Amino acid sequence: MHTFILKTRESYFPYTRWHMLPLDSVTLTGGFWSHWQNLNRRVTLQHGYHMLEQAGNLDNLRLAAGLIKGQYRGMVFLDSDIYKWLEAVAYELHVNPNPELQKQADDVIELIAAAQQSDGYLNSYVQVVRPDGRWADLDFGHELYCAGHLFQAAVAYHRATRTTTLLEIATRFADLIAATFGPEKRQGTCGHPEIEMALVELYRTTGKSAYLDLAKFFIDQRGKGVMRGMGWMGAEYHQDRVPVRQADRVEGHAVRAMYLNAGVTDLYLETGEQALLDALERQWRDMVGGKLFLTGGLGSRYEGEAFGDPYELPADRCYCETCAAIGSVMWNWRMLLVTGEARFADLLERTLYNGVLSGLALDGKHFFYMNPLLSRGGYAREPWHHVACCPPNVMRLLASLAQYFVTYDDTGLQVHLYNTAVINTALASGHPVVVSMQTDYPWQGQVKLSIQDADGSTWRLRLREPEWCSNATVVINGQPVEKLTTESGYVVLERAWRPGDVVELTLPLEPTLVEAHPRIDAIRDSLAIQRGPVVYCLEAVDHPHIDLMDIRLDETAPLRAVWREDLLPQGLMVIQSSGYVVDGEDWQGHLYRRLSDRDGLSRKSNPVPLAAIPYYAWANRGANPMRVWIPR
Numbered sequence: 001m002h003t004f005i006l007k008t009r010e011s012y013f014p015y016t017r018w019h020m021l022p023l024d025s026v027t028l029t030g031g032f033w034s035h036w037q038n039l040n041r042r043v044t045l046q047h048g049y050h051m052l053e054q055a056g057n058l059d060n061l062r063l064a065a066g067l068i069k070g071q072y073r074g075m076v077f078l079d080s081d082i083y084k085w086l087e088a089v090a091y092e093l094h095v096n097p098n099p100e101l102q103k104q105a106d107d108v109i110e111l112i113a114a115a116q117q118s119d120g121y122l123n124s125y126v127q128v129v130r131p132d133g134r135w136a137d138l139d140f141g142h143e144l145y146c147a148g149h150l151f152q153a154a155v156a157y158h159r160a161t162r163t164t165t166l167l168e169i170a171t172r173f174a175d176l177i178a179a180t181f182g183p184e185k186r187q188g189t190c191g192h193p194e195i196e197m198a199l200v201e202l203y204r205t206t207g208k209s210a211y212l213d214l215a216k217f218f219i220d221q222r223g224k225g226v227m228r229g230m231g232w233m234g235a236e237y238h239q240d241r242v243p244v245r246q247a248d249r250v251e252g253h254a255v256r257a258m259y260l261n262a263g264v265t266d267l268y269l270e271t272g273e274q275a276l277l278d279a280l281e282r283q284w285r286d287m288v289g290g291k292l293f294l295t296g297g298l299g300s301r302y303e304g305e306a307f308g309d310p311y312e313l314p315a316d317r318c319y320c321e322t323c324a325a326i327g328s329v330m331w332n333w334r335m336l337l338v339t340g341e342a343r344f345a346d347l348l349e350r351t352l353y354n355g356v357l358s359g360l361a362l363d364g365k366h367f368f369y370m371n372p373l374l375s376r377g378g379y380a381r382e383p384w385h386h387v388a389c390c391p392p393n394v395m396r397l398l399a400s401l402a403q404y405f406v407t408y409d410d411t412g413l414q415v416h417l418y419n420t421a422v423i424n425t426a427l428a429s430g431h432p433v434v435v436s437m438q439t440d441y442p443w444q445g446q447v448k449l450s451i452q453d454a455d456g457s458t459w460r461l462r463l464r465e466p467e468w469c470s471n472a473t474v475v476i477n478g479q480p481v482e483k484l485t486t487e488s489g490y491v492v493l494e495r496a497w498r499p500g501d502v503v504e505l506t507l508p509l510e511p512t513l514v515e516a517h518p519r520i521d522a523i524r525d526s527l528a529i530q531r532g533p534v535v536y537c538l539e540a541v542d543h544p545h546i547d548l549m550d551i552r553l554d555e556t557a558p559l560r561a562v563w564r565e566d567l568l569p570q571g572l573m574v575i576q577s578s579g580y581v582v583d584g585e586d587w588q589g590h591l592y593r594r595l596s597d598r599d600g601l602s603r604k605s606n607p608v609p610l611a612a613i614p615y616y617a618w619a620n621r622g623a624n625p626m627r628v629w630i631p632r
């Protein structure tokens with residue numbers, strides 16, 4: 001065995017099974033995700049910049065810097081949208097140097113520097129609106145939350161450009177926070193987790209252990225039951241009901257819960273404290289066992305944008321904020337690193353193709369905040385939101401997406417997600433390892449991996465066998481592998497790899513019907529259509545003259561996958577099937593009737609063809625009615 005590369009503190013966490021490759025080690029060079037990355041690169045990032053100008057985010061900083069006069073605009077956390085945009089730009093610059101884009105970002109960084117106060121403090125809302133009110137409202141003030149997004153942007157920008165201006169702004173503020181909060185200092189933490197994972201990242205980049213200590217301090221502050229909660233919800237809204245080591249369920253505000261768990265997992269990655277991992281595992285099982293939507297979406301309630309009770313998963317009133325899905329990707333990614341178990345990659349993939357991607361329109365310029373699984377019409381993506389957390393979150397995820405595809409350990413490489421890509425890394429000896437991956441995934445299940453450079457030494461290539469697939473096959477250099485070794489959901493291929501070796505992985509992709517746990521009351525006796533990782537839906541525009549609420553699925557009808565180049569800009573795989581339209585006329589304007597009154601009425605239903613499209617693509621042809629779950 002040969003050790004793979006690069007043991008730096010920035011990428012090599014002590015308590016982990018698998019390790020991250022530097023962002024530019026994997027390049028998505030074509031196919032499904034390359035399209036979305038290009039859209040983000042060409043359209044979404046610039047749209048975001050204009051919206052930050054239009055919504056007042058940048059003006060708020062100019063006010064704080066004393067460069068203009070006027071009123072603060074928007075919510076208290078508007079600075080965070082700028083930082084998330086900068087983080088997205090940083091990932092973009094890391095893989096695609098672009099002097100024009102860097103100039104635009106450097107100008108924003110100059111503005112941030114101008115707004116920062118002499119002692120390091122930085123928050124445009126507090127500086128402009130309540131200058132005497134630093135740290136006055138930890139529960140809802142979002143000062144530490146905004147600081148966290150600043151730190152994440154600074155770390156990403158430093159890694160991308162090796163410039164230090166933003167990192168210096170971040171560390172000056174972090175030093176002020178470390179001088180303000182801590183044991184023997186001010187107690188308390190932010191109502192919105194975020195700074196925890198940011199401080200761990202700042203520690204990894206600077207090597208300053210005070211930042212790791214501060215992350216642990218903030219995590220340990222939770223669970224004292226002192227936060228105000230929201231509406232009828234108590235401290236659980238803020239994940240403040242129980243200490244993190246005692247948590248046994250996901251609860252409260254879904255984005256807060258995901259961000260906190262990502263931060264706690266980061267702390268585990270550095271400290272290896274078992275009690276943290278045990279609590280995370282309990283929460284994960286609670287989430288997937290009762291609080292997860294088919295799309296990977298999270299948050300059943302509008303009240304508090306929160307998790308509901310187990311099995312409370314309403315299709316129409318689910319919240320499923322785009323940020324909660326992104327938070328789930330971030331948390332599941334860290335759990336995957338820690339454990340090396342495919343279940344976390346499976347959920348990451350489900351969430352990515354469905355609950356996250358639906359957040360962005362095919363034009364790259366409109367966004368969902370909530371991602372329901374049923375719409376009666378009238379719900380559409382918007383160019384920006386009053387609370388605009390989701391749009392720049394989508395931008396930074398798409399720009400950094402390649403980091404989730406491949407990891408390494410002392411035995412070799414692990415491939416978690418499939419897309420046309422080039423993987424470029426090296427053995428500890430310095431000899432390069434270059435693998436090219438070609439696939440039409442998720443539309444086709446064939447993945448071809450070609451070894452372009454290797455030194456002939458023996459190492460293991462692990463390929464994830466997705467949860468929806470139980471019969472993967474592998475052919476190496478034209479020879480089928482008769483007995484596949486699998487481990488924790490990964491096919492393990494060990495051999496002396498040489499340039500020219502070709503691995504062909506086939507994941508049979510058939511459309512399937514999915515049923516839900518019978519305790520999920522809202523969708524009982526309904527079915528959904530899925531093909532590979534992609535969840536499908538019916539949209540009214542494909543079913544003219546039919547009310548989607550009247551449709552029943554014929555579960556005996558065959559499901560046919562048909563490529564429709566014409567349907568939406570880049571083409572879509574459509575699933576054709578058939579069902580019935582139930583005639584509701586005999587209800588005569590009533591909602592309810594005695595069951596006995598049904599006797600004697602004819603129950604008419606007419607067969608109709610159905611055409612399901614990928615869930616992520618709905619509402620790109622108008623604010624149509626849509627449903628994922630279809631009654632039998």
Ligand SMILES: [Zn+2]
Pocket residue numbers: 321322323324369388389390391393
């Ligand atoms: Zn959001």
